[in-house]
Amino acid sequence: MGAMDEEIKLLLDETEEASSRTVAGIAYTKGRFRGHDVVICRCGIGKVNAAAAAQILISEFGAQALIFTGVAGALDPELEVGDIVVSSESLQHDMDVSPLGYAPGIIPDQSESCFKADSALIALAEAACESEQVRYRIGRVLSGDRFVADKEEGRRLREAFDGACTEMEGAAVAQVCWMNEIPHVVIRSMSDKANGEAPESFAEFTILASVRSHAVVAGMLDRWNASEPAS
Numbered sequence: 012m013g014a015m016d017e018e019i020k021l022l023l024d025e026t027e028e029a030s031s032r033t034v035a036g037i038a039y040t041k042g043r044f045r046g047h048d049v050v051i052c053r054c055g056i057g058k059v060n061a062a063a064a065a066q067i068l069i070s071e072f073g074a075q076a077l078i079f080t081g082v083a084g085a086l087d088p089e090l091e092v093g094d095i096v097v098s099s100e101s102l103q104h105d106m107d108v109s110p111l112g113y114a115p116g117i118i119p120d121q122s123e124s125c126f127k128a129d130s131a132l133i134a135l136a137e138a139a140c141e142s143e144q145v146r147y148r149i150g151r152v153l154s155g156d157r158f159v160a161d162k163e164e165g166r167r168l169r170e171a172f173d174g175a176c177t178e179m180e181g182a183a184v185a186q187v188c189w190m191n192e193i194p195h196v197v198i199r200s201m202s203d204k205a206n207g208e209a210p211e212s213f214a215e216f217t218i219l220a221s222v223r224s225h226a227v228v229a230g231m232l233d234r235w236n237a238s239e240p241a242s
Contacts, residue, residue: 012064014056014180017217018081021225022051034067041072045232050074054180057156058103061180065187076132077188077195080228082202082220083178084159086169087150090201092216093223095147096175097136098128098197101182104172105155116172125151126185129194132231136198139230145223150175152197154182165204176201198231200224 013019022044023029029042037060039052050072054064061079068074083096090096102125107115118124133149140147153174159165168174181197188195200220 012051012061012068012077012079012180012184013053013081014061015081015217016053017221018224019051019053021222022049022080022228025229026051034071035063037064037067039068039072045229047232047235049232057179058154058183062183062187065184066191069187069191069193074193076129077184077193078132078228078231079181079184079195079197080224081178081180081199082217082224083152083176083181083199084165085176085201085204086153086165087148087175090148090175090204091146092201092203093146093219094201095136095140095145095223095227096152096197096199096201097133097140097147097149098152098181098185098199099133099149100125100127101152101154101185101197102126102172102174103155103182103186104153104168104174104177105157123189126182126189128185128196132194132196135231135234136196136227138234139227142230143223143226145227147227148175152181152185152199153177154179160203198224198227200227 026042026044031040041050054060102116151174159177200223202216202220
């Protein structure tokens with residue numbers, strides 16, 4: 012899964028025996044990638060698009076694991092453009108029911124609000140990053156329906172939620188996977204540093220970041236074995 016064309020283009024280019032089907036306005040491409048049966052989709056930007064596409068992948072296409080790939084804004088000051096964040100867990104930073112006594116980020120009446128990625132998928136991503144000699148860290152991915160391009164907001168998110176990066180889809184996918192008991196991981200390459208330079212740097216570095224995240228996802232599938240990821 013990816014939100015933008017750039018984030019899935021290289022995956023689609025390598026997919027063999029491809030056929031497409033559109034469900035709820037989203038095109039899903041089935042085929043073979045690095046010897047594996049896959050379904051690839053561009054869900055569109057934002058949490059609702061991501062959640063809808065994730066559920067369709069599970070319910071309509073029988074997906075047994077979901078990998079969300081693409082770009083993000085770095086919150087960890089040690090991360091540079093092109094570095095990879097592999098999700099340890101994902102949380103919605105714009106979920107705020109604090110007037111009713113809930114801490115920011117907490118989803119009322121639900122046992123989980125911070126959704127852990129699958130340990131086996133994390134290990135595959137680590138191995139792929141090391142093989143590609145890409146700088147990476149495992150950390151918390153923050154998601155919200157706004158593009159963070161302000162240094163002070165980025166600092167606030169980092170302090171409030173201990174996030175490594177911020178984007179607009181991952182936690183929604185993670186929640187859907189949790190609800191369906193499906194393993195997942197979010198792979199994000201840093202296209203900017205979630206500061207005042209974001210609009211300019213995002214356009215400049217999205218292609219570089221997408222190439223990096225593609226290399227990691229492809230490397231994960233190269234290492235995938237017959238056993239299912241352990242949740």
